[in-house]
Amino acid sequence: MRFATWNVNSVKARLPRLLDWLTGTAPDVVCLQETKVAGDAFPEQEVAALGYTTAAYGQGRWNGVALLSKVGLDDVRHGFTGQPGFPDPEARAISAVCGGIRFMSVYVPNGRSPEDPHYSYKLAWLSALRDALIPDLAAGPLVVAGDWNVAPDDADVWDVSVFAGSTHVTVPERDALAAVRGIGLADVPARALKGDHPYTYWDYRAGMFHQNKGMRIDLVYASAGVAAAVTDAYVDRDARKGKGPSDHAPVVVDLSGLPSDHVG
């Protein structure tokens, strides 16, 4: 099985590139973030023509997550138990069982700045996610993938000194992310296709991509059996090149056979 996660920064604006990428990469399951469309406005027919079933959870202008699958899409859930709002619920998580694995696509709140109410919202959101994942992990193989808006380590940004006083690198954010892993999820490290840094996001501004001033914030967390079945994982930086890219690159993961924690 091949699966992927990608923050597309508007599925409407990215549709031609998304369809090309699906055709060329041929993942079985895709976790999408920042689709920026209401659920019923997702281009389901276009991806169905490539063999994908869609589950989309959107709210229009902002946020929006979706799952695409060629291997089934069962027990779809929008959001998670205890998910905080800002103040209302936001379309930031969707999960379903595909090919015997529960996949959750997550778009973690940005936080804006450590003094902003959005930052405490981000921490509360991650804490509630951790709690909600415990029963999902007990139920069987699990993949939680998406845009976490946290760089787990100093090496995950091009220059940590630039981020002094900023979100994405603070201790509470990193602790909240570590707490999610702490329930028994493993980080699936993705290799870079070029250079030493598997960054997944580069700001559109100031030629950041071409200077490789990026961040590793799109992460794949997996249950032990899924992690043990990984044969390869890479950041597809080629998808960040050229005209009209998203500011994020996809992360692609290959699995050999069924995960050893497969049940049923």
Add this chain to the structure above:
DNA sequence: ATGTCCCTTCACAAGGGA
């Protein structure tokens, strides 16, 4: 570290968010 992109609206320009 602020050089872009995307979305929306008291819409054809400006603001918000990332």
